[in-house]
Structure formats: structure tokens, C-alpha cells
Amino acid sequence: MTDTLTTPAGTPLLEAQSVVMRFGGLTAVGGVDLTVNTGEIIGLIGPNGAGKTTFFNCLTGLYVPTEGKVTYRDKVLPPTPHKVTASGMARTFQNIRLFHNMTVLENVLVGRHTRMKEGLISALLRGPGYHRAEKESREKALELLEFVGLGAKRDWLARNLPYGEQRKLEIARALASDPGLLLLDEPTAGMNPQETRATEELVFAIRDRGVAVLVIEHDMRFIFNLCDRVAVLVQGQKLVEGDAQTVQSDERVIAAYLGTPYEGDGTTGTTTSTEESQ
Template sequence: MTTDTTTSQAPARDTVLDATGVTMRFGGLTAVSDVDLTVGGGEIVGLIGPNGAGKTTFFNCLTGLYIPTEGTVSYRGKVLPHRSHLVTQAGIARTFQNIRLFPNMTVLENVLVGRHTRTKEGLVAALLRGPRFKKAERESEDRAMELLEFTGLAAKRDHIARNLPYGEQRKLEIARALASDPGLLLLDEPTAGMNPQETRATQDLVFAIRDQGTAVLVIEHDMRFIFNLCDRVAVLVQGRKLVEGTPAVVQGDERVIAAYLGTPFEGEPGEEELAEVEAAEAHSTARTEGDDTA
């Protein structure tokens, strides 16, 4: 199978993300194979592909949840550590396909959690609650309120997160990710389960995030959303990058159309193989998250 093509990619002013040769194997199964991808400053880049194509696995490699079997991931020219909290500290934030809020905390408290990588006060300062700690606490709350205003959630600052409508929970997860002041935001299916009105609002929000100086990499199954939103789109099939280019280039590529229609490729994995990969991914994620909370 051909896995790369000449693209219409224009040179970016600066490179925010540079993933080179990223490969992720689970035992003898290869979920992502030799994927290169860059995101430039001021860009919105889309990552699409059929179910089981390796999109979320690739995201997990970028954000330190997985340690790639091969390849490197760099942010602004520096190779990233293989720990998710250190990746966030470096300047990359993400949301998840399945919403991961703190359901029994308020909207404001959820966003304040996202500020912890940008505060310097430690345990002793928190216990003493001196003037410097109180100043930092006020600054964090001010920034959190700015983000709630930005995402349209300011009026619900004291609401319990689990009581928000689904679309607003998605917005809250984005607000929490933005609280770490990232230079790159990764969105994993941000419009999943949304109605057309909520999808349009999310599109406007992503544009506004980009306009404030944050580059965006987004996974999405809604093709209209992706092609209206993105400067470039990369397509993963069977863990490999099939094609990358402008939305017009990608929409017109016959191999992309074939992949979405289900036309088989040589060496395409069967359902049992895909199920094994998904099970291995779930086990790896649970183990890694356990390490991060230890």
C-alpha cells in the first residue's frame, strides 16, 4: 500500500509540533507505523481515518500517555519527555474522546485544576497560606474566569460539572485544557455526540482559540467539520499516513474515498487483529495512568 504523497503543505512560520517516524507496537501488533506530522504556529491541522486507524493511539504517543516504540516527538524544537504531566508543562494540552471531568467539582474548580502546571507555590505555601500564595490563588481564579467567559460558561461557574448539558461539558474540558496556557491544543473528537448547532459553536470556538495564538491538532469523524475547519488534513489508515494536504486535496484523493467506503487494502487487519490492538491499548492506558497518579 502506498502510504505517502506529495502534499500542498505550505511552509509554516515556525514549527510547534514535529513528530518523526512515530511507531507504536503492542507486542506483535503495530497500531501506528512510521508516522510523520508537523503542526506550525497559527495552524489548525486535522487527523482523520476510519475506526481503528490509530488516531487516538497517535495522540497518546504525542502526549506522553504512551512511549512510542520508535520515533521522536518534539515541541518547539525540544524532544518531549515520556510523562503526560511533563508534556503539559512543556506546552501541549489535550482533551479526550470520552469526557474526563471531575464530575463532583464545580465548573470553576475543574478549570482551576488545569492551572496547577502554571503555579509555583508548593505544599508548604499552601499550608501557610501567606500573601504570595493568596496572590497566586487570586491570579489563578482570574485566569479561570477569563476562560469561562471565553467558552461561554461564566454564568455556570458554581454549577456541579456533572449537571451540565453534554455540549457544555465538552466546552468545560476545553477550558480546563486551555488553563495550562498551551501553545498546542489536541482535541480528540470534540464534536462527538453534538447536534449541528453545538458543532457550529465548537467550530467557532476552535477558530477563536487559534486566533488567540494556540495551534490546534484535531481528530474528528465529522468530515464537514474537519474540512471547514482545518488548514491541512492528514489521513491515517491501518496506522499509516495515507495522504496529507489541504482539505481540497484530501477530499479528492481516491484512496481516501476507498478507505471510508471500506475498500480493502493489501495487508488490511481483520476484526480480530483490531480487537487485539484495542485491548492492548486499553491495558497500556490503564497502566500508564496508574503510574502518573502514583
């Protein structure tokens, strides 16, 4: 799917360095660092209002960070969403954003636009190059629909899909841009346990196709079953980062989710597992 397969696992892919996002006098994200490597699934969790989606928006060009830098494959990302997508990153949204009056197949074809190399003149003349590109895009879209389990519903209107399948369609559309990194914003929101389990299996399958994944989610079981590392945001700052066991057992994380102050040694910052610190 992507050139990520040719890059050794563990190579830095996305690097956010001291990202700050202010809205007037409100600091929504306060100096967050995060690295996503090839071959990884990284989770981003935190209480409501912690700044998770704002941070995602800074990574994907919807917001220009007030301070800090975001790089993808060692290149500073352009501050517009379509250029970020063209660079090799794609995302889904907390609230599903499909074209409801278009077919399932047409929705995925929309996601191919950043990979279409034919220009306006070729499209207007509908020459051989245009028809070849159109055929390739259709084949790619159909393959992705089979991959997410929607091949038999390619001619359905998107609005007629059940909720869980609309989520799958949004993921297929994001994958249509051939990303090296996929960002998922609460992909299991509103799902039943069976749909959540299917989404977990889908994310693993995406990773196995060479696409790294960064995911925001409130379902802790989903996150801890899925992710290689988990970062916790609280009040716009990264409180803890580490493997599932490290994060689950950290008293500061427990206190943050319970809404009570942590009365420990007063330290804050990043916690890593024993293996990571060696």
C-alpha cells in the same frame, strides 16, 4: 494566552518523526510523520481503528513510542502527561473526563496546577505569595469560562451541565494550562449541528488567541471547514496529507472510507496541494 503570539506563524511547533507504536505483535502506529506549525489548525482523520487516538497518546505522553521521536519547540517531550502539559501542550479526550462532583470553576482551576509556581511550604503557610497565585488562577479560570460561554454557570456542578457544555468545560480546563498547542480528540462527538457549529467557532477563536490546534474528528464537514491541513491515517500509517480539496478528492482516501481497495498506480504516502509542492 501563550507565547505563541510572539512566534511567527508557520514556525514548526510540534514535530513527530517516524513514530511507531507496537503492542506485542500489533503495530498500531507505523512510522507516522507530522508537523504542526504555529497559527495552524490541523486535522487528523481516518476510519475506525486507524490509530488516531494511539498516535495522540504518543504525542501527549500517555504512551512512549516504540520507535521515533516527538519534539515540541525543538525539545524532545518527556514521557509523562503532566510534564508534557507543563511543556506547553494540552489535550481533551474522546470520552469526557471531568470531575463531576466539582463545580465548573473548580474544574478549570485544576487545569491551572502546572502554572502554579508556589511550592508546598508556601501552600501550607498560605503566605502572600500563595494568596496572590490563588487570586491570579481564579481570575484566569473565570476569564476562560467567559471565553467558552460558561461564565454564568461557574458554580454549577460539572455533572449538571448539558453534554455540549461539558465538552466546552473540558476545553476550558485544557486551556487553563496556557498551552501553545491544544489537541482535541473528537470534540463534536455526540453533538447536534448547532453545537458542532459553535465548537467550530470556538476552535477558530482559540487559534486567534495564539494556540495551534490538532484535532481528531469523524465529522468530515467540520474538519474540512476548519482545518488548514488534513492528514489521513489508515491502518496506522499516514496515507495522505494536504489541504481539504486535495484530501477530499484523493481516490485512496475515498477507497479507505468505503472499505474497498484502491486500484490506482499503487503509490502510497503524502500528497500535497499544488501550492505546497512549489
